Amino acid sequence: MTAPTPSDTAAAFERHDHSHCAGAVMQAAEGRARAEGLRLTPVRRRVLEILLEEHRALGAYDILDRLKAEGFGHQPPVAYRALDFLVEHGLAHRIRRLNAFAACMHPDTDHAPAFFICAQCSAVAESAATPLRDAAQAAGLAIGFTIERVTIEAIGTCPACHPGTAPSPQVPS
Amino acid sequence: MTAPTPSDTAAAFERHDHSHCAGAVMQAAEGRARAEGLRLTPVRRRVLEILLEEHRALGAYDILDRLKAEGFGHQPPVAYRALDFLVEHGLAHRIRRLNAFAACMHPDTDHAPAFFICAQCSAVAESAATPLRDAAQAAGLAIGFTIERVTIEAIGTCPACHPGTAPSPQVPS
DNA sequence: TTGCGAAGTGTTATAATAGTACATTTCGCA
DNA sequence: TGCGAAATGTACTATTATAACACTTCGCAA
Numbered sequence: 001m002t003a004p005t006p007s008d009t010a011a012a013f014e015r016h017d018h019s020h021c022a023g024a025v026m027q028a029a030e031g032r033a034r035a036e037g038l039r040l041t042p043v044r045r046r047v048l049e050i051l052l053e054e055h056r057a058l059g060a061y062d063i064l065d066r067l068k069a070e071g072f073g074h075q076p077p078v079a080y081r082a083l084d085f086l087v088e089h090g091l092a093h094r095i096r097r098l099n100a101f102a103a104c105m106h107p108d109t110d111h112a113p114a115f116f117i118c119a120q121c122s123a124v125a126e127s128a129a130t131p132l133r134d135a136a137q138a139a140g141l142a143i144g145f146t147i148e149r150v151t152i153e154a155i156g157t158c159p160a161c162h163p164g165t166a167p168s169p170q171v172p173s
Numbered sequence: 174m175t176a177p178t179p180s181d182t183a184a185a186f187e188r189h190d191h192s193h194c195a196g197a198v199m200q201a202a203e204g205r206a207r208a209e210g211l212r213l214t215p216v217r218r219r220v221l222e223i224l225l226e227e228h229r230a231l232g233a234y235d236i237l238d239r240l241k242a243e244g245f246g247h248q249p250p251v252a253y254r255a256l257d258f259l260v261e262h263g264l265a266h267r268i269r270r271l272n273a274f275a276a277c278m279h280p281d282t283d284h285a286p287a288f289f290i291c292a293q294c295s296a297v298a299e300s301a302a303t304p305l306r307d308a309a310q311a312a313g314l315a316i317g318f319t320i321e322r323v324t325i326e327a328i329g330t331c332p333a334c335h336p337g338t339a340p341s342p343q344v345p346s
Numbered sequence: 347t348t349g350c351g352a353a354g355t356g357t358t359a360t361a362a363t364a365g366t367a368c369a370t371t372t373c374g375c376a
Numbered sequence: 377t378g379c380g381a382a383a384t385g386t387a388c389t390a391t392t393a394t395a396a397c398a399c400t401t402c403g404c405a406a
Contacts, residue, residue, distance in 0.1 A: 013316065039373085041383070060363070073385045080364065081384080096269040097324060099363060099392095114309065116318045127312055135305045136287065136327050143186065143298065144332035145289045151270060153324045154309050159317035212402085214354070233392070246356045253393065254355080272363095272392060 013118075013125055013158045021105070022052035028108045029091050038089055043072055047082040048091055051103035057095045057117075057124045058102070095124060097153045102126070112150065118158035125158070186291075186298055186331045194278070195225035201281045202264050211262055216245055220255040221264055224276035230268045230290075230297045231275070268297060270326045275299070285323065291331035298331070 029048060033040040040048075050066050051058060064079040072078055083101050086092035091107050094100075095115055104113070105126050114129035129152050140147045202221060206213040213221075223239050224231060233252045241247035256274050259265035264280050267273075268288055277286070278299050287302035302325050313320045 013318070039382080041372095043384075075386055075388095076364070077366090078385070085383095096326075114312065116313060116316065116320075118318075119321065125316065125318070127316065129309075129312065132305055132308045132312070132325075135308050136302075136325065139287060139300055139302065139305070140289060140327060140329065143289065143300065144335070145186070145291075145298070145327070145329055146335065147289075147327045147329040148292065149328050151324065151326045151328075152305075152309065153269075154313060154318070154320045155322050155324075156313065156318055156320040162317070162319065212353080216355075248357060248359095249393065250395090251356070258354095 013123055013160055018053070018055050022049075022055065022103075025052055025103060025105055025107060028106075029104075032089075032091070032107055036089075043067065043078065044082045044085050046070065046072070047079070048086055048103060051086075051092060051101065056102065056122065057098050057100035059098075059100050063101070093126065095153065096151060097155065098122070098124075114152035114154065116154050116156065116158070118161055119155055120157060120161035123158050123160070186296055186333055191226070191228045195222075195228065195276075198225055198276060198278055198280060201279075202277075205262075205264070205280055209262075216240065216251065217255045217258050219243065219245070220252070221259055221276060224259075224265055224274065229275065229295065230271050230273035232271075232273045236274070266299065268326065269324060270328065271295070271297075285325075287325035287327065289327050289329065289331070291334055292328055293330060293334035296331050296333070 026049065030040065032038070046067065047063055050063055060076065060079045060083060063083065064074065064076060067078060068074040083092060083094075086103075087094050087101070090104055090110075092101050092103050093113060093115070095102055095117065097117060102115075102124050106113075106128075109128075112129050112133040113126045114132055116125045116127060118124075129150075132152050133150055136150045136152075137147055199222065203213065205211070219240065220236055223236055233249065233256060236256065237247065237249060237252040240251060245251060256265060256267075259276075260267050260274070263277055263283075265274050265276050266286060266288070268275055268290065270290060275288075275297055279286075279301075282301075285302050285306040286299045287305055289298045289300060291297075302323075305325055306323055309323045309325075310320055
């Protein structure tokens with residue numbers, strides 16, 4: 001059970017060895033799939049891999065283009081179904097502000113994530129949001145509302161895109 | 174400066190005199206428009222009125238239908254432009270989870286709203302989310318991310334739809 | 347008061363995102 | 377081996393959102 005730390009989250013905005021972190025996450029995802037009897041079929045696995053390779057939020061049709069090119073089905077439901085599966089089982093997240101999807105970077109943690117989206121370079125970092133979820137829970141309680149899930153998406157500027165800081169955005173998009 | 178209180182927010186989920194609260198909000202919006210030199214033109218004003226009359230989140234095309242029927246333009250940009258204006262100036266909010274828009278119920282308050290969306294009856298309550306915004310701010314700081322805006326949307330069950338509580342949903346939709 | 351530039355409105359057309367319905371195949375397992 | 381459930385592939389459609397451009401209206405300065 002590796003809980004995400006602030007430095008994990010910060011790492012998402014820094015240059016790092018994608019293939020390494022992607023590999024680790026993929027292994028964790030496979031472990032979870034085995035443990036819970038999820039069927040990580042070729043399409044689903046490939047979609048997760050694509051998300052991990054890109055290491056950013058991708059639209060369903062971006063994914064679909066890749067799938068087509070690799071000989072999978074070429075109609076929208078192919079992508080949406082795989083994405084729905086991944087999201088439902090916590091292996092990917094939907095980023096509503098972007099109408100896009102990103103691989104979950106902590107699939108072995110039961111977490112309530114928040115997302116930090118850079119308006120400049122559209123990099124996305126996923127962060128544990130337990131305090132935020134608790135605050136929301138409390139606010140809900142005060143008005144008699146029972147919360148199932150909370151979407152928390154912050155838009156702003158990532159460290160790499162701050163003027164006077166690191167020069168070039170990591171994900172030009 | 175009327176700050177929203179938990180009981181204001183709770184009221185959103187209870188039967189109440191819409192025409193009264195809508196009227197008050199409309200007046201507040203007009204006040205703001207005058208004060209800030211915003212042009213609350215017929216289309217814009219009408220869109221805000223529609224949102225207030227319905228007192229729930231409406232899709233852009235729902236709005237467009239009403240506008241058509243009332244002799245305004247009948248192409249999507251007519252609705253989207255008015256909605257964009259209202260959102261930009263804080264007179265309405267976009268609810269991303271629903272791909273919909275709702276009138277801001279506290280247009281005279283500078284606020285960071287959170288939304289509570291009932292999965293059963295799709296009623297939406299707007300609540301002040303200062304603690305959540307602060308928590309997000311802190312989380313962002315920890316990773317060097319500067320937050321511009323945060324979207325907070327909770328999905329769950331409103332008081333009226335709780336089993337064993339009040340019987341009928343207020344907004345059947 | 348005229349007339350200029352900016353803002354607003356309306357229209358056509360199209361893009362981008364998402365889902366329904368149904369036939370076929372594959373998988374797990376009795 | 378073969379049954380039922382799950383997964384896949386396809387055609388088709390629905391929903392949400394923008395781009396581009398012509399025309400009108402508004403605020404304001406000469």
